[in-house]
Amino acid sequence: MRRQNLAVVLGTVAAHSPLSRADVAGRTGLTRAAVSSLVDELAARGVLSETETAPSGRVGRPGRALAVSDRGPAGLGLEIGVTHLGACVVDLRGEPRVWHRVERSNAGRAAGQVLAEAAELAAEAEAAAATLGLRVAGRVLAVPGVVPNEPRGLVEHAPNLGWHAVRPADHWPDPATAPEPENEANLGALAEYWHAEQAAETLVHVSADAGIGAALVIGGRLFRGARGFAGELGHVPVQPDGVPCSCGARGCLEQYAGEAAVLGGAGLVGGADPVTVLAERAGAGHPPTLLALERAGRALGLALVSAVNLIDPDGLVLGGAYAELADWLLPAMRAELAARVTVRPWAPEALRPSALGRRGPVLGAAQLTVRRILADPTLLPAAATESPTATATSSVRSAGEV
């Protein structure tokens, strides 16, 4: 009950700050005494700050304004991509405060080595956050791979990194600060959901790094499927008797719209940043690139026809690297959807490019911790401590609730 009221007060301040304690009581229906006690606890946990405001024209004491703290607890997002490492720290207001990104070829390297480098980047980001008064309270790692529901903490398979059954905590310098892995497409979808002005309640988010993944957000929560494998769009058949796929089947979407297929169709070879090369070629009107992207868009559209028929989303977002190619992918995608989704209302603008693009997954990873704290402030220690030892080992986790 108190836990719920803490979240209600914090959520009210987050949505409407600055507010006085009286304003919070007015908006929540809680008594002023209850609000004061809850605010004191939230302040002790470091999530609310209260500042003196300039005296208003009204008679009486100068006001004190509550706001979600821009110091104190924060979320660290990490990302291991095929060609980069990333880190981001987000404060409790949801604002990104620290960004780190290094280009690094991670495919086929030993997982332990890659994770050691990610841990270095994490330490740098946490140090940078500390200079801003931010204390990382939870760490989430975005990976381009399968992270099953059970057991938690395991990357079962990340084909484009060459990982099998990797548990980041086994390779982290201090297991107490090891990040919780999560599929990057899932995190990108959550970031998109949280970022949207008017979020779709049923969102399908399509993204591609080297592979193609979709993620489903239903009623504000990730839908992971029975075992965590939902959203495997890359192996939806788009030509049943088509091109053989590495998975053993034929005609999977990945063979038409995956990075390798598009690069091959465009007559290009993969480099450090193939998406930028594709966008440049397409922007310059290079005919094979335009054709390859149109073909990829048709295949993506066809796979999404199945997704729309089965899931009936009110939002469909093209994210990740695809977002940067949206100008060339979207026309063919929308045409396929318009031609094939006819037995229900379907608005072409329901399919739109992500506003976050390639930053989505690492941003989602950082925000996951923040959202968990906002939903349950008691996840934080009752008295905020400045002791670096204590803070380094505290970690906000949730049993797959978000």
Next chain:
Amino acid sequence: MRRQNLAVVLGTVAAHSPLSRADVAGRTGLTRAAVSSLVDELAARGVLSETETAPSGRVGRPGRALAVSDRGPAGLGLEIGVTHLGACVVDLRGEPRVWHRVERSNAGRAAGQVLAEAAELAAEAEAAAATLGLRVAGRVLAVPGVVPNEPRGLVEHAPNLGWHAVRPADHWPDPATAPEPENEANLGALAEYWHAEQAAETLVHVSADAGIGAALVIGGRLFRGARGFAGELGHVPVQPDGVPCSCGARGCLEQYAGEAAVLGGAGLVGGADPVTVLAERAGAGHPPTLLALERAGRALGLALVSAVNLIDPDGLVLGGAYAELADWLLPAMRAELAARVTVRPWAPEALRPSALGRRGPVLGAAQLTVRRILADPTLLPAAATESPTATATSSVRSAGEV
């Protein structure tokens, strides 16, 4: 709080009856005084019965055993199919007590006429239930059509009946007893979920009457999509450049596995009960029928590959009329799934035929009311009344919660 405790007590009795009041206290952790008060209220609402049991070997008073009532409140399920009308009354224990089914060609007839006949069947079923001491507390109508999330009570489109924007309450003799319409595939899926010994938490239920529909049950609840159109499996493309479909697209599943396609492939024409004819022909080894069913099974399997990739269900059920053709459909379906779902664990036995078959939708329609009562017994009037007027107008509804 009391509402929740009422449901806890009722659920405990439903799962473990017969139980004494003391047993209920032991199992729920509620005090004996609280249990007594809750039991009294449940008895007053007519959902629990308490009977004297034969004296046990133990010393003391003869025991009194609590059980969910097999009299009193009940759920009425109705069904309007293309070739029949059905009705079913289920008691609070979940037992079907009354079944009515009449063959009736409903395609293309005026909706008002069909609904008037359904109302007659409903009245007969309620009368039969009354002779068993059962009082219908809620009415749900299974229809082969689209029932959007909003506005409730509307059948937007039922192509195989020829219905557009039909509101059953507008045609029901007494609007107060008009049934709440729901898509038959959804109800069949719920019935399957409730009936299973070990229910899959993420269930995809495929069924066919004249069209093909899938329904998704996630965590015990129907997933209807953003606007109620989820599970439109019949228009998943299985051959992108294939047979033109009535929807305007090409290669939709319905053109390969729908009733008309299978009948055509088998060289048969539709009669009163085409599924039985197909099953007889297939059972007799009629080669064109066997080929048509194998082709339908391959197409169904292909469409379900998309569903498995996107949704990651732990259960996949072949229901409705398809269940009666399972012997000939399942081998090709399982072969497609085995060949194409390779990047995750997938057990062929996860796809199984429904145990309920064509009775599923009407059974689900009847049980929906019972499940709502079990989840919230306060939906019933506080004192069970025997007055026919009062009972005829009472109706258990829920704002789309189940």
